[in-house]
Amino acid sequence: DTGVSQDPRHKITKRGQNVTFRCDPISEHNRLYWYRQTLGQGPEFLTYFQNEAQLEKSRLLSDRFSAERPKGSFSTLEIQRTEQGDSAMYLCASSPSFYEQYFGPGTRLTVT
Amino acid sequence: ELKVEQNPLFLSMQEGKNYTIYCNYSTTSDRLYWYRQDPGKSLESLFVLLSNGAVKQEGRLMASLDTKARLSTLHITAAVHDLSATYFCAVTNSNSGYALNFGKGTSLLVTP
Numbered sequence: 001d002t003g004v005s006q007d008p009r010h011k012i013t014k015r016g017q018n019v020t021f022r023c024d025p026i027s028e029h030n031r032l033y034w035y036r037q038t039l040g041q042g043p044e045f046l047t048y049f050q051n052e053a054q055l056e057k058s059r060l061l062s063d064r065f066s067a068e069r070p071k072g073s074f075s076t077l078e079i080q081r082t083e084q085g086d087s088a089m090y091l092c093a094s095s096p097s098f099y100e101q102y103f104g105p106g107t108r109l110t111v112t
Numbered sequence: 113e114l115k116v117e118q119n120p121l122f123l124s125m126q127e128g129k130n131y132t133i134y135c136n137y138s139t140t141s142d143r144l145y146w147y148r149q150d151p152g153k154s155l156e157s158l159f160v161l162l163s164n165g166a167v168k169q170e171g172r173l174m175a176s177l178d179t180k181a182r183l184s185t186l187h188i189t190a191a192v193h194d195l196s197a198t199y200f201c202a203v204t205n206s207n208s209g210y211a212l213n214f215g216k217g218t219s220l221l222v223t224p
Contacts, residue, residue, distance in 0.1 A: 033211055042116075042200050042214030043155070056208045091154060098210045100145075103155040 002026060004094050004104035012110045013082055020078045021107045025094030032075050033101060034067060035091040036060065043091055049075060082111045114139050114205050118215035125191050125222055133186040133218045135201035144184045145202045145212065146175050155200070158186075191222045 005024045013019050025032050030051050035043035046065070047057045051072035061067075064082075069075040079086055089108050093101040115138040125131050135144070146158040159168045161177035161184060168175050172195065174187045184201055198219045202212040 031209065033209075035212075040216070042202070042217050043212070045205075045208060045211040045213070048209040048211055050209065056211065058208070058211075093212075095210075098204070099143075100157060100160055101212060102157070103147075105154045108152075 004092055004102055006090075006092050006104040006107050008107060009105060010108050010110075012112065015082055015084060015111055017082055018078065018080045019082060019109065020076055021090055021092075021109075023075045023077070023092030023094075023104060025074070025092070026096075026102055029094035029096045029102075030072065031095040031097070031101075032069055033093045033095070034075070034077055035093065037089040037091060037106075038087075046077075079109075082109075084111050087111045114141070114203065114213045116201060116203055116213050116215040118199075118201055118218050121216060121218060123218055123220045125188075125220070127192055127222055127224055128190050130190065131188050133188070133199060133201075133220075135184040135186070135215055137182050137184075137201075137203045137213075140179075140182075141203035141205070143204050144177050145204075146184070146186055147200045147202065147214075149198045149200065149217070151198075158199075188220075191220075193222050193224070196220055196222045 032049045034046040037043040049069040064080045089106045092104045095101045144161045147155040159175040164179040166177045198217045200217045202214040204210040
């Protein structure tokens, strides 16, 4: 399968714990986006990378969130000191250009 | 701030009927996307509309774009149960690396 993959698919954590998610984009896609989707809402933009450079962050990305894309390949999204409000589906998308984004299956985070 | 509004947010329709979902956006955007999402799943790309007057059709779904009115429509013809899903429209924001700004989605239920 050459689509976007995300790991883990589900994560349950206790409030205050740190969690890290991984996204593997489609090979050679230089753009990578992270979105968050809460129940009943559309996805909301968090941050984006072009190759290894993080070029834009949404105001939704508080200082407890950090994202990396070393070597311009896979990306990680870390949430420190999780809060119940962080419970959501975290979606990764990759794109070869400005044109179309291909979404991964998402990581569903539940903070108890 | 780029805003995207969809209506209706919920739609229950009988099999065989026709209906239209509307998507309005607040500022100029050079492309508009329609995605489908099944419960608990990620986003599947349906259409990308690039220019004023663009019309695309796939099966029972047809999307159109009027950039002057900042309006896109998704028309459903002779609905079948398999079309039951949530449909999102999204526009790109060049200020955020062409990240997608989504509407809240239209939850469609097709009943016998």
